[in-house]
Amino acid sequence: MPHLGVNIDHVATIRQARGGVEPDPVWAAAEAELGGAACITVHLREDRRHIQDRDLQLLRQTVQVKLNLEMAVTDAMLDVACRVRPDQATFVPEGRQELTTEGGLAVAAQEEKITAAVKRLQKSGIVVSHFIDATPEEIEAAARTGAEAVEFHTGEYANAPEGAQRDRQLARVVAGAKQAQKLGLTVHAGHGLNYTNVRPVAAVAGMEELNIGHSIVSRAVFVGLREAVREMVRLIESPLA
Numbered sequence: 001m002p003h004l005g006v007n008i009d010h011v012a013t014i015r016q017a018r019g020g021v022e023p024d025p026v027w028a029a030a031e032a033e034l035g036g037a038a039c040i041t042v043h044l045r046e047d048r049r050h051i052q053d054r055d056l057q058l059l060r061q062t063v064q065v066k067l068n069l070e071m072a073v074t075d076a077m078l079d080v081a082c083r084v085r086p087d088q089a090t091f092v093p094e095g096r097q098e099l100t101t102e103g104g105l106a107v108a109a110q111e112e113k114i115t116a117a118v119k120r121l122q123k124s125g126i127v128v129s130h131f132i133d134a135t136p137e138e139i140e141a142a143a144r145t146g147a148e149a150v151e152f153h154t155g156e157y158a159n160a161p162e163g164a165q166r167d168r169q170l171a172r173v174v175a176g177a178k179q180a181q182k183l184g185l186t187v188h189a190g191h192g193l194n195y196t197n198v199r200p201v202a203a204v205a206g207m208e209e210l211n212i213g214h215s216i217v218s219r220a221v222f223v224g225l226r227e228a229v230r231e232m233v234r235l236i237e238s239p240l241a
């Protein structure tokens with residue numbers, strides 16, 4: 001059964017809408033932990049549109065569970081990661097105009113650069129994961145970089161209509177998880193997961209971590225973050241009929 005990583009970027013998005021101090025993502029992390037999050041995930045984007053450097057520093061000091069930093073593979077971000085030392089770094093592609101991360105990281109196409117980045121973070125004691133599409137080529141490339149984990153992009157699964165198309169996307173994740181495990185990689189998944197589509201992904205054999213943001217923060221508007229996290233943990237832990 002996977003554990004839940006709660007992505008709190010959107011809490012910072014609301015704060016940045018007014019440029020003030022509330023709501024504070026540091027407070028959100030504590031609430032998420034109290035609701036049962038086993039991991040707090042933040043994406044420090046190059047344009048600093050939501051999470052700020054100050055947030056990351058304070059989260060490093062206050063988060064009691066795993067702290068996972070999503071980051072672009074750039075020298076500037078590698079410097080930040082080595083300074084702050086999150087428990088885990090997840091390499092993601094980053095486009096300036098995108099609303100959210102679109103598509104997985106092209107590991108195979110930039111293997112040398114990514115391998116060097118993995119080594120650099122591992123020297124600082126950081127576990128490295130690659131956010132990739134669950135294709136055989138990318139999984140093999142991810143393993144060759146020496147990373148410990150992969151996070152499969154579940155956006156296509158989440159966007160597919162229920163039925164044959166969604167089943168096909170789930171099958172890709174199932175096959176990818178098998179291949180990744182054989183190569184010694186820990187398997188994570190995330191993007192677009194919500195209260196209605198999470199359980200089949202949680203039930204994938206070998207799945208160890210699910211990173212979920214938008215749906216949990218959206219639900220938190222109505223029930224509070226602690227309860228929204230609790231509800232998601234309950235779903236992840238309830239077996240499929």
Ligand code: PXP
Pocket residue numbers: 007009043070090092100101131151189190191192193211212213214215
């Ligand atoms: N995992 C990664 C690597 C992501 O970039 C994101 C989005 O920031 C998520 C998980 C969470 O996606 P969502 O907000 O759709 O739950």
